[in-house]
Structure formats: structure tokens, C-alpha cells
Amino acid sequence: MSDIRRWVDELPRDSAARQLLVESKKARSPQGSVDRGWQALSVTLGVGATMATLTTKAFANVVTESTTLASTTATSTTAASTTVLSTGGVVAAKATTLSIIGLFNLKWVSVSILVGIGALGSQSLITKVKPRAYDVRRPTTNLSSTVSLSSTSFSVVNEVHPREVRGVSEALTASPTPPGSVEKTDTRAPVVVTTPIVKASRGSVLTKQAQEVARVKHLIDTGSSTAAISRLEASLQNNEYSTFSEERDALYVDALENSGRTIQAKSRAARFILKYPKSPHIEKMRKLVRSE
Amino acid sequence: LKFEEIYRENYEFVWQTLRHMGTHERDVQDVIQKVFIIAHRRLPEFSGRSSLKTWICGITLRVASDYRRSAVTRREVLSGEEQPDIGTEAMQLHHLEQQEQLSELDEILAELPFEQRTVFVLFELQEMSGEDIAKLQGVSEGTVRSRLRLARQAFWREVELRRNHMCCAAAVGDP
Numbered sequence: 371m372s373d374i375r376r377w378v379d380e381l382p383r384d385s386a387a388r389q390l391l392v393e394s395k396k397a398r399s400p401q402g403s404v405d406r407g408w409q410a411l412s413v414t415l416g417v418g419a420t421m422a423t424l425t426t427k428a429f430a431n432v433v434t435e436s437t438t439l440a441s442t443t444a445t446s447t448t449a450a451s452t453t454v455l456s457t458g459g460v461v462a463a464k465a466t467t468l469s470i471i472g473l474f475n476l477k478w479v480s481v482s483i484l485v486g487i488g489a490l491g492s493q494s495l496i497t498k499v500k501p502r503a504y505d506v507r508r509p510t511t512n513l514s515s516t517v518s519l520s521s522t523s524f525s526v527v528n529e530v531h532p533r534e535v536r537g538v539s540e541a542l543t544a545s546p547t548p549p550g551s552v553e554k555t556d557t558r559a560p561v562v563v564t565t566p567i568v569k570a571s572r573g574s575v576l577t578k579q580a581q582e583v584a585r586v587k588h589l590i591d592t593g594s595s596t597a598a599i600s601r602l603e604a605s606l607q608n609n610e611y612s613t614f615s616e617e618r619d620a621l622y623v624d625a626l627e628n629s630g631r632t633i634q635a636k637s638r639a640a641r642f643i644l645k646y647p648k649s650p651h652i653e654k655m656r657k658l659v660r661s662e
Numbered sequence: 663l664k665f666e667e668i669y670r671e672n673y674e675f676v677w678q679t680l681r682h683m684g685t686h687e688r689d690v691q692d693v694i695q696k697v698f699i700i701a702h703r704r705l706p707e708f709s710g711r712s713s714l715k716t717w718i719c720g721i722t723l724r725v726a727s728d729y730r731r732s733a734v735t736r737r738e739v740l741s742g743e744e745q746p747d748i749g750t751e752a753m754q755l756h757h758l759e760q761q762e763q764l765s766e767l768d769e770i771l772a773e774l775p776f777e778q779r780t781v782f783v784l785f786e787l788q789e790m791s792g793e794d795i796a797k798l799q800g801v802s803e804g805t806v807r808s809r810l811r812l813a814r815q816a817f818w819r820e821v822e823l824r825r826n827h828m829c830c831a832a833a834v835g836d837p
Contacts, residue, residue: 374785374792374807374810376785376786376789377786377814378786386821386822386825387817387818387821387822390763390766390767390770390821391786391787393763394682394763394764394767394787395787396760397678397681397760397763397764398674398677398678398760399673399674399677399678399690400757403677403691404670404673404674406691407669407673407691407694407695407698408666408669408670410691410695411669411695411698411699414695414699415699415702599758603757603758603761634759634762637828640828641828644827644828
């Protein structure tokens with residue numbers, strides 16, 4: 371493929387295909403969406419997400435060679451327990467979080483290993499230790515501000531079933547209570563944060579769509595075309611499945627025209643003509659397309 | 663490399679890939695979350711045989727493929743849906759124009775078979791190498807080349823067709 375050039379370099383400069391490709395390549399995500407997305411992801415994944423690191427293979431080998439379950443330093447013991455636990459598949463994610471917590475105290479390390487062993491059941495641990503490109507390193511110091519390390523929270527973890535380890539970490543992270551004041555109720559299973567999919571009956575959907583169209587029309591009539599465009603934008607993404615798509619498309623053209631975006635309005639009007647050749651708005655659209 | 667760094671470095675790439683592969687803007691944030699949750703879960707399995715970007719791209723394509731098949735794409739849009747926060751009027755305008763272009767691109771790419779669309783998006787828009795695309799799709803580079811050629815032909819045909827229709831539509835009713 372190295373002998374094939376990118377098409378955009380070969381196409382005629384004024385070709386529509388090239389223009390579309392060039393413009394599409396410039397598309398970027400909305401401003402701030404990266405941060406918002408990361409915040410949501412952090413909550414969903416819990417402490418482990420912010421702690422998980424990817425190291426080079428060489429580093430992973432060094433870590434693995436230096437780690438045994440009998441290691442006396444917190445760092446190496448945690449790395450070992452994490453590596454061992456990572457052989458347990460799904461258990462790995464759960465145990466990793468607890469292992470990180472263990473960095474701060476050897477008591478925690480032993481608890482995390484015990485929890486891991488409990489979760490793994492009869493699986494062999496030491497024989498499955500393999501070097502990996504992925505490992506868990508010492509977390510940043512700001513962890514101490516979010517995770518309680520007091521004896522109170524220790525007892526909480528101690529009471530939790532291995533399956534709920536991840537839930538505990540998430541509960542601890544999300545808990546607004548200060549360190550040392552975590553109560554037993556925090557051990558409940560985590561609430562998975564997802565965007566709710568609203569289910570509504572067909573009738574209510576139609577009613578809401580009709581109300582929205584009326585609202586947009588009112589905005590246009592009262593001169594708030596920009597606000598109308600903003601409202602219409604989301605709806606226009608789903609043209610083919612909306613009952614009032616024809617009306618919305620027509621309103622969108624109106625809003626564009628009223629806000630002075632004539633070229634875009636004409637372009638939209640042309641598409642409208644193609645899409646709805648029998649529409650009652652067709653004459654108005656033709657007039658707009660033909661206008662100077 | 664912290665997972666947050668992995669996330670931030672690859673976010674834009676994942677966003678673009680998903681949008682070009684037909685993920686609706688309304689759903690793209692949810693789908694990105696899904697991609698990175700899977701990436702986080704499977705990070706221990708990453709062996710370094712390919713670049714991290716290629717590996718994440720593989721996950722993105724699988725999630726995009728699932729998205730296409732899922733009922734999410736046929737979900738009704740409820741009015742009053744939360745609007746994206748796109749700031750000033752100038753930004754809104756830019757956002758809207760971008761939406762228009764992506765929408766048009768999506769309509770054209772939707773005419774291509776999924777494999778051709780994938781090759782086209784990854785090579786022409788995401789500027790990945792043919793070798794990486796071949797690895798991702800589990801096919802030879804010759805197959806990638808062939809799919810790319812067909813995709814280019816179809817893309818060109820479709821764009822020209824649409825431009826002609828636009829001209830005809832504008833001329834309709836002219837005396």
C-alpha cells in the first residue's frame with residue numbers, strides 16, 4: 371500500500387469529492403467533550419481507571435522478575451499481587467484497585483492478596499505469573515485524598531465479598547464523606563453510570579415531536595432564528611425516522627434564511643425539493659433556490 | 663503511560679472514526695465510553711505487537727459495527743433532547759456546518775459495503791497505513807488495495823450523482 375497515495379492528493383483541486391474529504395478530515399469533537407467524557411469514564415471505571423498504566427515490555431519484565439508474594443516492600447508486593455491476580459481474567463480489574471490501595475500499608479497488601487485468592491478459588495497463582503506489557507505502578511499521591519486508609523475503611527473492605535471489590539473502590543471514590551468516616555452502607559454494589567435510554571409510547575413521542583415543531587415555529591416567528599436552529603439541529607440528524615421531518619426541514623430552511631445564512635438555506639432548500647417533491651412548501655423552496 | 667493519557671491521546675481519533683463509520687452524534691459519547699471501557703478492561707491483553715492506536719482502532723471498529731446492528735440506530739429521537747453545549751453563536755455555526763458535512767459524508771459512505779467503508783475511512787480520512795488496515799481486518803494488503811479502489815469509485819460516483827441532483831433541483835421550475 372505504500373505505493374498508493376492518499377486520494378485527496380490525487381483528486382483535482384476543485385472536485386466535489388476532494389472538497390468533501392478535506393472538510394470531513396477537519397471535523398473535530400465538540401469543545402470540552404474530552405474532559406466531560408473523561409469525568410464520566412472515571413466515575414464508571416472507578417479508581418482503577420486513573421491508576422492503570424501501560425509500561426514498556428522491558429519495564430514489565432523487570433517488575434515481574436523482582437516481584438514475589440513474599441516481597442517486603444509495598445511497591446513490589448503490590449506489583450506481584452497485581453500480576454498474579456491479572457491472570458484471573460475478570461478478577462484482575464477488581465483486584466487491581468484493591469492492590470493499589472495496598473500500596474499504602476502492608477496490611478492492605480495482605481488483604482488484597484487474600485481477597486484475590488478467594489476470588490480466584492482453586493486457580494493456581496504463582497505458576498501463572500507472566501511478564502506483561504501492562505502493569506500497575508505506584509499511584510500518584512493525590513489518591514490519599516480520595517481513598518480512605520483509616521482502620522474504619524479497612525474493616526469495611528474486610529467485610530466485602532470479593533465480587534464486590536470493585537464496587538467498594540467505586541463507592542469509596544464517589545463517596546463525599548471524609549476519610550475515616552466511610553460507613554458500612556458504602557459497600558453496596560456500584561451504580562453503573564450510563565446514559566438512560568428514554569422509552570416512551572408512540573403517542574407521547576408524536577405529541578412531543580409536534581410540540582417541538584410548534585416551539586421552533588414560534589421561535590422563528592418571534593425572530594429567534596438562532597435559537598430555532600439550535601433546537602432543530604439535533605432533530606435534523608434523524609430525518610428519516612421522524613414523523614414531522616418534512617415540517618422540520620422546512621422550518622430549518624426558514625430559520626437559516628431568516629438568520630442571513632442564505633447559501634446554506636439555498637442548499638437545504640435544494641435538498642428539500644429532492645426529498646419532498648410533493649410538499650406544500652415546494653413553491654417557496656423553489657423560489658428561494660432561484661432567488662439571487 | 664497512564665490510562666488517562668491513553669484516553670486523551672486517542673479520543674479525537676476514536677471520535678472521528680466513529681463519526682465516519684456512521685455513529686450518530688447523539689450517540690457518539692456513549693459509544694466512545696464503550697470503546698474506552700473495553701480498552702481499559704482489555705489493556706492487560708495488549709501485547710505491543712501493533713501500535714496502541716491500531717489496537718484501539720480495532721476495538722472502535724468492532725463497537726461501531728455493533729452499533730450499526732443495534733436498535734440504537736433506529737431509536738426515535740425525543741424532542742427536548744439535551745442539546746450539546748457548543749458555546750457561542752460562531753461556534754454553533756461552525757458546529758452546524760460540520761454536522762452538515764459529516765451528514766453528507768455519512769450518507770455517501772452509507773452506500774458502500776461495510777468493509778469498503780472501513781478501508782476508505784481508515785486510509786483516506788484517518789490516514790492509517792495499508793499494512794495496519796490489513797492487520798486490523800485480517801486480510802492481505804492486496805485485498806485492502808482492492809477494497810480501497812472499489813470504495814473510491816463508488817464514492818466518486820455517489821458524489822457526482824448528488825451534485826447533479828442538486829443542480830437539477832435548483833433548475834426545476836426555471837422558465
